[in-house]
Amino acid sequence: MSHSAVDAALAHATHATRPAASITPIPDALSHHSTVSAGQSEPADPVLFVTSELADFVKVGGLGDVSAALPRALLNHYDMRVLMPAYREVLESIWPIHVIDHLPGLADIPACDLGRIELPEGLTVYVLICPELYDRPGSPYLDESGQEWEDNAIRFGRLSLAAAQMAMESSGDRFEDQGWHPDLLHLHDWQTGLAAGYLRWNNDETPCVYTIHNLAYQGLYGPEYLTRLGVPESAFTPQGLEFYDRLSFMKAGIIYSNHITTVSETYAREITTPAFGCGLEGLLSDCARDKRLSGIANGIDDSWDPQTDAYLACAFATNDWAGKRANTDHVRRMFRLAVSHGPLFAVVSRLVHQKGLDLTIAAAESIVRAGGQLVVIGCGEPAIENALRNLEARFPGAIGVHIGFSEREARCIFAGSDYLLMPSRFEPCGLSQMYAQRFGSLPIAHRTGGLADTIEDGVTGFLFDELSQQDFQKAIDRAFRIFGCTELFYAMRRAAMAIHYQWRLSVTPYRRLYHQLMVPAGVTAHSLRHVSI
Ligand SMILES: Nc1ncnc2c1ncn2[C@@H]1O[C@H](COP(=O)(O)OP(=O)(O)O[C@H]2O[C@H](CO)[C@@H](O)[C@H](O)[C@H]2O)[C@@H](O)[C@H]1O
Incomplete structure (x- = not known):
């Protein structure tokens, strides 16, 4: 068979680009607010992207890649900034850290400083400087012998609390960095799930998007952590963050966020079934029914190019x-x-x-x-x-x-x-x-x-x-x-x-989602929240 014959046989299924990811489904009632047109000039709304990994400093798996690429891809449309812990890799990196604020503790969560780093391509990263929690060898989640850090609940409680403190409108000490204050939190995986809870327990309506990269890791801790993390006892119910007598960071993210996304459309469907739902399939089915659950596929960034990748023994192109x-x-x-x-x-x-x-x-x-x-x-x-x-x-x-x-x-x-x-x-x-x-x-x-x-x-x-x-x-x-x-x-x-697999294709549905959740002029956050979910 010749090249061209084989190519023709394959052509029907060969994508030049993959089909655009879509939020499934977009609530009709909001679709007139959610029009995103390419030519339209929008104010750069401030968004805080909260993550436990960022490939610029530390990457355990795919979350690190997504955290490095997605905020950068959204920078053209939003004033996106990232919040993460100042792990040892961050403290020892070449990028200077400017300390800009101090965040109070809560219960067993210690107070910490907030630093700011300017990364290439205009990405601002806020880092939580709390050496007793983050300045240590090992990975973000495990010690050098491969065991989970025994204080992970406090470590990621600290991250979640910081995100909430930075977003809170009502606090006497409203966070601002040279006029920047987040209007929306984009939370990632269980390590950040409690942030949405801390906001709601303080009657704060700042919209939260919660992205599940892996439902299998849920952040489950004994009930004694309610007090240790300053979580109100009234939240420890099956309708709140209780999961079979344990406190679940993952469930907090799902319950208290306005919208849940996961990283492909098929997985968004799968997690509503017992085979993939890890015990949360009932809750996630309710989210899907209420149009609060969407699948938005990840992209890959431009560095993944065999023609330009400096790591390769030999650059090559198709047919070479x-x-x-x-x-x-x-x-x-x-x-x-x-x-x-x-x-x-x-x-x-x-x-x-x-x-x-x-x-x-x-x-x-x-x-x-x-x-x-x-x-x-x-x-x-x-x-x-x-x-x-x-x-x-x-x-x-x-x-x-x-x-x-x-x-x-x-x-x-x-x-x-x-x-x-x-x-x-x-x-x-x-x-x-x-x-x-x-x-x-x-x-x-x-x-x-x-x-x-x-x-x-x-x-x-x-x-x-x-x-x-x-x-x-x-x-x-x-x-x-x-x-x-x-x-x-x-x-x-x-x-x-x-x-x-360009990030551009994933950016459009995220923009639509952010746009739906941000408060349009004349609509209060409270009323929007109840229209949208
Ligand atoms: N030893 C090693 N050396 C160098 N690089 C290594 C490595 N081991 C893994 N990697 C890299 O780590 C990344 C792994 O990402 P994946 O998305 O494939 O899986 P992961 O389960 O970590 O991510 C979770 O989150 C992502 C992001 O949403 C989802 O795509 C995924 O399905 C979900 O399980 C890839 O960049 C891979 O090349």
Whole structure:
């Protein structure tokens, strides 16, 4: 088959751009307020984006990437600023910190200073300077031995409280930084969920958008934390933040925010079902019924470009398969793999149950027997790390494993691999498969969440329906067969590399949502809140 014939066969399904993400559904009653036209000049409304990770300083997973990219993508339309803890990586970074305020404590939450950092591309970041909570080694969530920090409730209670304190209108000491005060909070994951609660318990109506990047991490703590975090006892009910006798940060975010988003349309539907709802499916179904739940897909930023990425052994473009091959050779050397003409499979992932590494480990031998090789970079649960180390020891020269986190190596692997394995049990959006596609590596993934929305089976990757070893193996077998049909394989690569997951496409639905929730002239926040939700 010629290139053009294969391309024509694929053309019906090959996107030059992915379909625009949409808020589902937009309340009709507000649609006249929510018109966002490109030419319209709007005042730059102030929005505070509250996050526990920012890739400029510290990234554990996808939240760090989204926090670095989405506020920047929205800067053209809003005066977006970010709030995060001043972890050690922040205190030791090259960017000067100007201390601008002091925020009081509450119950066991200590007082702290508020600093401001100016990052490239005009992004202002507020940082919570509280060395007793944040200036330590390890990751934002775990100590160096991989255990959760035992004071995480206080650490992220501090973050949530700070966001609320900065937004509160009624406080005697209204926060302002040279005239800047947030009109809307955009909260992310359980670490920030309590912010919406602190506002409502103080009768403050500042609108909150709460984005769920991963429902599986909920921030659940014993009832003694009510007092320790200064949460009113009246909130500890099933209608409030109680979740089976425990205090839930995640539930606080869902209950007290005006609107909930998650990071793909499929995951937005999935979390209303028992299989994916982690016990919150009833509440989330109510949100969906009340039009308070939407799926807005993530994008990827422009740095993910194989033609300009300085980390790669060799820059390459579509159809420059010799250039891509140079990256494959480089990855083989990095991982001490034998010279080979078989396909190179890859994993770039946090090593946690969610990501289905058990299926990948079980499939590894068959990949090697069929003439393939496998490289893995990741870190996480010690049992998975050990199983991968064992695999490398069993198949020297065919399987290479790096336990650790390296942006450089991750980018080289996306560029050098032929296939990326993602048998995730669930995947709210997934960024790795989009990075892989951009770099001409075809994802082999479970049809779930954002994977189902971003991969077209047999065109831009491979999807399997049932999360079973057998179905995963069948998808791998298909990948081997396609690898043997060079024309078809290259056509799939071209299709994958042609997709542009631009943040621009996600910005429009976020703007619509912000616009709905911000108070239009003459409408009080209170009345709007009750119209919109
Ligand atoms: N060892 C390593 N070295 C270098 N880089 C590594 C790495 N391990 C992982 N990464 C990188 O970390 C990011 C992982 O992002 P994902 O979105 O794929 O998953 P994650 O589960 O962390 O994010 C959660 O939040 C995001 C954002 O909303 C959702 O897309 C996702 O579904 C949800 O589970 C990617 O940029 C990947 O390349």
